[in-house]
Amino acid sequence: MEVFRQLKQFYWPERKYLFASVVSLMIATALGLVYPNLLRYLIDEIITKEQFALVPSLALVVVGVVSCKALFQFLHGFSSSRLGNKTAYHLRNALYEKLQYLSFQYYDKARTGDLMSRLTADLQAVRDFIGFGFVQILNVLMMFTFGTVMLLMINWQLTLMTMISMPFLVFTAIRFEGKIHPAFRSIRQSMSSMTTSVQENITGVRTIKSFAREPYEIEKFADRNEDYQVNNVTTSGIWARYFPLMELLANLSVVILLATGGYLVITKSITLGELVACFSLIWYIIGPLWQIGFHINNYTQSKAAGERLLEVLHHYVHVKNNENAIVLEPDRVKGHVRFESVTFAYPEQQPALHQFDLDAKAGSVIGLLGGTGSGKSTLIQLLLRAYNVKEGSITLDGVDIRDISLESLREQMAIVFQETFLFSSTIRNNIAYGVQDVTMEQIVQAAKLVKAHDFIMELPMGYDTIVGERGLGLSGGQKQRIAIARALLKNPKILILDDATSAVDMETEHEIQLGFQEVMKDRTTFIIAHRISSLRHADEIIVLDHGRIVQRGTHEQLMQQEGRYLETYKIQFADQADAVQLPGMEALVPFARERQAGWHGAAGYSDRGGRYIQ
Numbered sequence: 001m002e003v004f005r006q007l008k009q010f011y012w013p014e015r016k017y018l019f020a021s022v023v024s025l026m027i028a029t030a031l032g033l034v035y036p037n038l039l040r041y042l043i044d045e046i047i048t049k050e051q052f053a054l055v056p057s058l059a060l061v062v063v064g065v066v067s068c069k070a071l072f073q074f075l076h077g078f079s080s081s082r083l084g085n086k087t088a089y090h091l092r093n094a095l096y097e098k099l100q101y102l103s104f105q106y107y108d109k110a111r112t113g114d115l116m117s118r119l120t121a122d123l124q125a126v127r128d129f130i131g132f133g134f135v136q137i138l139n140v141l142m143m144f145t146f147g148t149v150m151l152l153m154i155n156w157q158l159t160l161m162t163m164i165s166m167p168f169l170v171f172t173a174i175r176f177e178g179k180i181h182p183a184f185r186s187i188r189q190s191m192s193s194m195t196t197s198v199q200e201n202i203t204g205v206r207t208i209k210s211f212a213r214e215p216y217e218i219e220k221f222a223d224r225n226e227d228y229q230v231n232n233v234t235t236s237g238i239w240a241r242y243f244p245l246m247e248l249l250a251n252l253s254v255v256i257l258l259a260t261g262g263y264l265v266i267t268k269s270i271t272l273g274e275l276v277a278c279f280s281l282i283w284y285i286i287g288p289l290w291q292i293g294f295h296i297n298n299y300t301q302s303k304a305a306g307e308r309l310l311e312v313l314h315h316y317v318h319v320k321n322n323e324n325a326i327v328l329e330p331d332r333v334k335g336h337v338r339f340e341s342v343t344f345a346y347p348e349q350q351p352a353l354h355q356f357d358l359d360a361k362a363g364s365v366i367g368l369l370g371g372t373g374s375g376k377s378t379l380i381q382l383l384l385r386a387y388n389v390k391e392g393s394i395t396l397d398g399v400d401i402r403d404i405s406l407e408s409l410r411e412q413m414a415i416v417f418q419e420t421f422l423f424s425s426t427i428r429n430n431i432a433y434g435v436q437d438v439t440m441e442q443i444v445q446a447a448k449l450v451k452a453h454d455f456i457m458e459l460p461m462g463y464d465t466i467v468g469e470r471g472l473g474l475s476g477g478q479k480q481r482i483a484i485a486r487a488l489l490k491n492p493k494i495l496i497l498d499d500a501t502s503a504v505d506m507e508t509e510h511e512i513q514l515g516f517q518e519v520m521k522d523r524t525t526f527i528i529a530h531r532i533s534s535l536r537h538a539d540e541i542i543v544l545d546h547g548r549i550v551q552r553g554t555h556e557q558l559m560q561q562e563g564r565y566l567e568t569y570k571i572q573f574a575d576q577a578d579a580v581q582l583p584g585m586e587a588l589v590p591f592a593r594e595r596q597a598g599w600h601g602a603a604g605y606s607d608r609g610g611r612y613i614q
């Protein structure tokens with residue numbers, strides 16, 4: 001019951017339905033107990049004594065009892081479903097809210113399919129138990145107690161004889177519970193693994209098809225399906241072993257009742273009417289006990305489901321507001337960012353950043369260059385406070401970002417991530433996401449700045465075109481431009497472009513950058529890029545390697561030094577000089593000639609002596 005105690009906040013506000021459901025079920029059950037007595041009256045007082053004139057009035061009483069019972073059963077059903085649905089409603093909202101605030105660290109490991117199964121199947125199981133299962137268990141207790149008391153009132157010796165097999169029935173039912181609970185947990189886990197597989201399959205369908213991995217995926221799913229099936233069969237096996245045993249023990253009571261009761265009638269210790277009443281009442285006791293397996297099953301299933309919901313609800317939020325967190329006033333934020341000796345490692349990993357220092361003055365442009373996995377995105381994640389810095393500190397206008405409220409910190413920033421995510425909504429809504437009270441003119445202006453307006457206007461519905469899930473139907477470059485427009489529209493103090501133009505061709509990138517020069521004014525901008533052309537205007541360029549700064553300076557300064565920057569520069573120009581001649585690229589011509597004269601390869605760095613390393 002601990003699980004349901006912890007879920008109390010979700011059903012307790014609806015306790016009026018809980019009480020209504022319990023009370024109406026109690027009345028319906030009590031009315032049900034009137035039947036055996038009416039039977040006894042019919043046999044002993046009417047049939048035996050031949051008082052047939054009483055039959056119509058007895059019939060009327062039966063009709064009255066049946067009608068009242070039906071009314072209370074309706075009230076029970078009504079309040080139970082209200083209770084279940086309202087509880088599910090509160091739980092669903094709480095879970096969704098929790099999912100919004102869980103930290104990046106949680107999502108690094110979370111599986112979408114598993115979360116979906118918690119939010120649907122598990123929630124449904126909890127709803128059913130709180131709505132119906134719980135009251136049914138109370139009903140079992142009530143029927144057992146009332147039925148036993150009435151039996152004892154008729155004949156206590158007969159009652160005790162009848163009850164002989166009951167402890168065995170209860171013992172078997174409890175053993176059954178011990179076996180069935182882990183079995184149901186396994187079913188739920190395999191169900192969630194199957195859901196994950198389906199979800200990943202749908203999301204990654206293009207990759208699967210392009211690698212012709214359909215047979216592998218079918219086999220992978222078949223394995224999980226098999227696992228689910230085996231768990232179900234194991235559960236049915238437990239069920240099949242215990243259920244007939246429980247049925248046998250239950251029916252044993254009836255046999256004992258009929259044998260002992262029949263003897264007592266013959267010896268005139270009880271009347272025939274009393275025996276018939278006892279026979280009817282015994283089902284009031286056996287019925288619930290016999291069904292105890294079902295209720296236990298229902299309870300254990302929902303307990304397992306409740307545990308999984310609580311796991312999400314109680315999951316530790318790694319990044320949250322400190323007490324008295326500072327709420328920034330947007331008008332007063334300047335955008336001066338400082339990293340001081342920041343060393344950071346992801347959980348159970350080697351450090352992704354070592355002793356990182358950076359002083360990004362308000363309005364400055366910082367370029368970040370480095371090979372894959374060198375720590376560029378990590379730096380941005382830390383600035384966003386996706387993870388908490390444990391060694392060193394990051395400050396915004398002199399205030400440690402751990403002391404700033406998360407919402408107001410993130411409100412000052414706009415990030416265009418490496419992987420563009422678009423919602424399945426209109427292009428207009430996608431651009432306006434994150435900004436309130438935005439006009440169409442502002443949306444169009446942002447789209448024009450990133451050279452997206454023309455292609456949007458060519459779409460059948462223009463800005464009202466609905467893009468598919470994650471932006472399907474648009475090219476990579478088009479998606480990136482919409483994402484950049486979304487960031488610009490936010491008018492942030494800090495703009496972060498994490499390889500934001502990687503899918504855009506050089507010419508468009510250059511045009512977008514011209515637009516940027518205008519919007520970057522007065523904002524601190526971080527640009528992560530693999531192309532030198534994206535970084536060359538930065539006030540400071542930092543070259544990272546394995547989480548360490550290996551070079552820093554302006555484009556001009558770095559061009560004077562032997563090192564990673566110059567090497568990258570040479571390689572890139574060698575590749576691109578033939579294709580596009582961009583303003584500012586004139587200096588590259590000698591390198592291009594050098595390449596044509598004998599350099600080889602396209603990817604890699606040249607070593608210090610100018611030799612090329614593949």
Ligand SMILES: Nc1ncnc2c1ncn2[C@@H]1O[C@H](COP(=O)(O)OP(=O)(O)OP(=O)(O)O)[C@@H](O)[C@H]1O
Binds near residue numbers: 349370372373
């Ligand atoms: N969420 C994460 N959990 C664990 N390790 C991570 C996570 N994100 C990145 N890493 C690791 O941290 C290191 C730095 O990664 P990061 O994403 O910062 O590199 P990057 O320079 O942005 O690379 P790229 O240019 O390929 O995007 C890598 O070794 C990477 O494997």
